[in-house]
Amino acid sequence: MTRRKIRLSDVALAAGTSTKTVSRVINGDARVSSDTRKRVQGEVDRLGYQVDVMARSLRKGVDDTVGVIVPTIGDPFFATMIEEIESIALEQNLNVFIASNSRTPSTERRVVEGMLARRVAGMIIAPFMTDFGFLANINTPVVFLDRHANGLDSDVVLVDDFAESQKAVIHLASYGHTRIALIVDDLEIETSRKRREGYLAAHVELGLPIDESLQFLGCTNAEAAESSTYKMLAQPGVPTAIFSARSETSLGVVRALHMGNRTDIAMVSFGDFVAADILSPAITVLDHNPRILARIAMERLIALMASGETDFPSETIVPLHMIARGSGELPPTVLEVSA
Amino acid sequence: MTRRKIRLSDVALAAGTSTKTVSRVINGDARVSSDTRKRVQGEVDRLGYQVDVMARSLRKGVDDTVGVIVPTIGDPFFATMIEEIESIALEQNLNVFIASNSRTPSTERRVVEGMLARRVAGMIIAPFMTDFGFLANINTPVVFLDRHANGLDSDVVLVDDFAESQKAVIHLASYGHTRIALIVDDLEIETSRKRREGYLAAHVELGLPIDESLQFLGCTNAEAAESSTYKMLAQPGVPTAIFSARSETSLGVVRALHMGNRTDIAMVSFGDFVAADILSPAITVLDHNPRILARIAMERLIALMASGETDFPSETIVPLHMIARGSGELPPTVLEVSA
DNA sequence: TTCGTTTGTGACATCGATGTCATAGTTCAT
DNA sequence: ATGAACTATGACATCGATGTCACAAACGAA
Structure with missing residues (x-):
């Protein structure tokens, strides 16, 4: 009943080329004759091919998704923070995945690892109370929000x-x-x-x-x-x-x-x-x-994702008004x- | 500077076995002598090995994550719904990834595809207004919440x-x-x-x-x-x-x-x-x-994920009190x- | 005309984990 | 004692896409 998922090789077969060439078309590589490109694109459209993000990022190592982890989504403070992050991400054409740690240290760690394993390009974490030492030799950029991370010297945006x-x-x-x-x-x-x-x-x-x-x-x-x-x-x-x-x-x-x-x-x-x-x-x-904090954190994260440097953690303190x-x-x- | 990520093969090498045997230990397969198991487990702990979820699910086709998509996280109705879904997921030992469609049809579609591509085991979607026809021949279980999906006859939980x-x-x-x-x-x-x-x-x-x-x-x-x-x-x-x-x-x-x-x-x-x-x-x-709706939707989704049958979409209508x-x-x- | 380039393309290995199947070594009933 | 039935293990292919490298064809310069 269910149609098999269309793969690169299916498109290649239909277009009479190699998978590599299809891959080139998909990724907008210039090294394809406009003739071939047209033919491949036609098959892509006809078959409704969609890239398998998992496979792609298994190969590439990352994808354009940022992960956001907060203690509880129900807390309007965090909900608003997320909204702001999403709207920035939308502008930047980044995807956002959100998870909550349910105020449970074991979940918190599991969720962070889940995000890492899915190779998010970066993370914004409003930590609960886990020891984040295990992130010490991970090279995924992370910005902490609202609180310092226990056991890890990292970028953070918070208030006094x-x-x-x-x-x-x-x-x-x-x-x-x-x-x-x-x-x-x-x-x-x-x-x-x-x-x-x-x-x-x-x-x-x-x-x-x-x-x-x-x-x-x-x-x-x-x-x-x-x-x-x-x-x-x-x-x-x-x-x-x-x-x-x-x-x-x-x-x-x-x-x-x-x-x-x-x-x-x-x-x-x-x-x-x-x-x-x-x-x-x-x-x-x-x-x-929360919007101000979110905006600053995203700016910092985007910079980190671009440059890759993580050596000098910055601490930004946002003043409040009564x-x-x-x-x-x-x-x-x-x-x-x-x- | 950054330590290379530990792979199955690294553990195998250290333990002097094949990757397959390590895989067996990781996954609790009975077919391993307690001797080997102990040795492998020791190396797993020592090296701090963690499964690469992407690679695993590339191979297995799914993972134990449910995706939740709502129009806006900021709306307390949806925020609460998510909280309830998460607490159920926590009991069931499922992971939850959340995304919002930002009330934008193009984002809505992209987000759903992102979830699918990441091979979530199931999805709960509070749709905005996209035509969901493209899900017609996908076999990932989906339960719609709060509204019917345009262009798709699927399970739904809503009110009158x-x-x-x-x-x-x-x-x-x-x-x-x-x-x-x-x-x-x-x-x-x-x-x-x-x-x-x-x-x-x-x-x-x-x-x-x-x-x-x-x-x-x-x-x-x-x-x-x-x-x-x-x-x-x-x-x-x-x-x-x-x-x-x-x-x-x-x-x-x-x-x-x-x-x-x-x-x-x-x-x-x-x-x-x-x-x-x-x-x-x-x-x-x-x-x-929203908690009641969420609970019913999760029950339905869990049933669908277990049985796999998607043939008879159910419609649940929850009565309200003033x-x-x-x-x-x-x-x-x-x-x-x-x- | 001949050789160095550029261009378009594909074969193959690889990312990391797991399914399949083969196999060597045991155990057990007859 | 001997074949059937396990048990423990590993070699290899595979999931789907992309990087690397090789190569043929076309092009341009001398």
């Missing part, structure tokens, strides 16, 4: 998580807050660790007391952040402000504040998110724009003294 | 866009609305077309007048929907309710309503979205849950008579 977080907390404190909660993902993730350090450093700098009970760690997604926030609202000594260290967790925090009728609590989100500007109050955010929308400028709520 | 949309509009009308606007994507997309037809059918069924000026077509993304909504709010004869035919456009509509201070206008969204429940008013949605949250139950605003 420490300083930006510190800035956000100081912003809240400047409105009089002294009990500022932290909602953050797993500390094994470099980004999370640094953001927390920034949070702590701000406290130290301002001479504010550090309260363990205000730090909610391990908020891996919006749901976890939401339930941490409920817990926070229920405990004695409710904070008057919250610093959410990731846009995805911010969604959970905001939902809990709305559900619990505590929109009087101030908050700043590390990273913008949809609807942040139309909530009441609108949410103040550090504009951690967008004050209201939630971060709320004054501390007068504490209700419980009976 | 027509009837569900009709239902949504009738829901609005039941609260007294007679001027109901429509925000919809390009009509070349099957889904959009059917949803609009449902909108129109509801009008006919209820005997409501159909007003061209209330239909905003071509809203391809949130921004487009937002500016269409502004236009709608500015024109004479502002509607009292809006049916937004896609969750991504709903975000734009909601933003415009908030910005324009017209949250008194009722609305129903085809598809839930983050924050829909914490806005004021909270948004009534048809719960077009989640009434407030915005869809608002009464019509009393029209202000302009001076």
Whole structure:
């Protein structure tokens, strides 16, 4: 029933030439008489021949595809990043394959190896937490995005998580807050660790007391952040402000504040998110724009793929702007003294 | 500088066996003495050998990867769908490669061919608008998601866009609305077309007048929907309710309503979205849950990959539930008579 | 006219892994 | 003891395309 796949040799047979000549036509080699070329092209069209990319790249060693690996596609931050990468790739006539590491180190490694084995021309990786030492003597260009790669000195594009977080907390404190909660993902993730350090450093700098009970760690997604926030609202000594260290967790925090009728609590989100500007109050955010990061990373990757040099890893730090929308400028709520 | 890639033959040489025997060990073939096996495995580990997936699948014809193709990764509907597919794949020990067609027919075709050429074991495609006739005599299993494939009779999992949309509009009308606007994507997309037809059918069924000026077509993304909504709010004869035919456009509509201070206008969204429940008013949605669709599609695909039969394409229609949250139950605003 | 070039073409090896088949050495039932 | 039935292993062809090199024909220069 199914027609056999057309191969180079089938075309060659039909056109009465060798496979090599067909190959030349396919690849636009000048060394073919226009006569032969026309005949071969005719057969190619008639038979609907398509190059077998696998075989080709087995032979050539690479193909024009870039691989992108992120922790989760569902996180709008990464989704947007991917969109931007794709639109650049479209301009450059590159293909893009995307995979997620599902926030699982074993998957992360497998996925990276899968991309390598498929001989992508380059990769952009937003690492989770695998040790990338195994990439040390691979010559495929890789640019890391958002976080450094553990165990590998490589090109990276990121933001100053420490300083930006510190800035956000100081912003809240400047409105009089002294009990500022932290909602953050797993500390094994470099980004999370640094953001927390920034949070702590701000406290130290301002001479504010550090309260363990205000730090909610391990908020891996919006749901976890939401339930941490409920817990926070229920405990004695409710904070008057919250610093959410990731846009995805911010969604959970905001939902809990709305559900619990505590929109009087101030908050700043590390990273913008949809609807942040139309909530009441609108949410103040550090504009951690994935498109900018993606664009820089692609530029770097394209340069690497062209030149092949990988000897001097560059580190690009993108500064962030705070967008004050209201939630971060709320004054501390007068504490209700419980009976 | 870069170490040469380790091949099967390198391992064979080191272990003093033939490549075939190494291959057997790699693939867990029983026909190897435990002695030889141990020796080979030792060399594999020592040298850090990794299978070249390209070469392997050139030989075998397939590999354990499923390809997923969607119009845009940025659309949370598709992003969530992908997440679900990945989590199932993880259980099944399958790899997933994702690509977007960038809402461009030429890219769509190129991407599908790229996947095929890489010999994915199966594909899940949320088609944009390409004619998929070229897949007719390909034997890779494919399940279409969300929309039928043009020009190809294939397995598909979708919702009843027509009837569900009709239902949504009738829901609005039941609260007294007679001027109901429509925000919809390009009509070349099957889904959009059917949803609009449902909108129109509801009008006919209820005997409501159909007003061209209330239909905003071509809203391809949130921004487009937002500016269409502004236009709608500015024109004479502002509607009292809006049916937004896609969750991504709903975000734009909601933003415009908030910005324009017209949250008194009722609305129903085809598809839930983050924050829909914490806005004021909270948004009534048809719960077009991508996870359910994804799960069904994966089950079907896995079955197809196992059996290979592709002869009887199945069509699965998933029913939707309406989640009434407030915005869809608002009464019509009393029209202000302009001076 | 003869030799060096250029041009068009094909034979063959190769990329890395696996299927097929042959074969030498064992084991076992008769 | 002897042929049947395994077991463990390797030689070789193959998947589909392309690089290398050889070579015949046509061309141009002396």
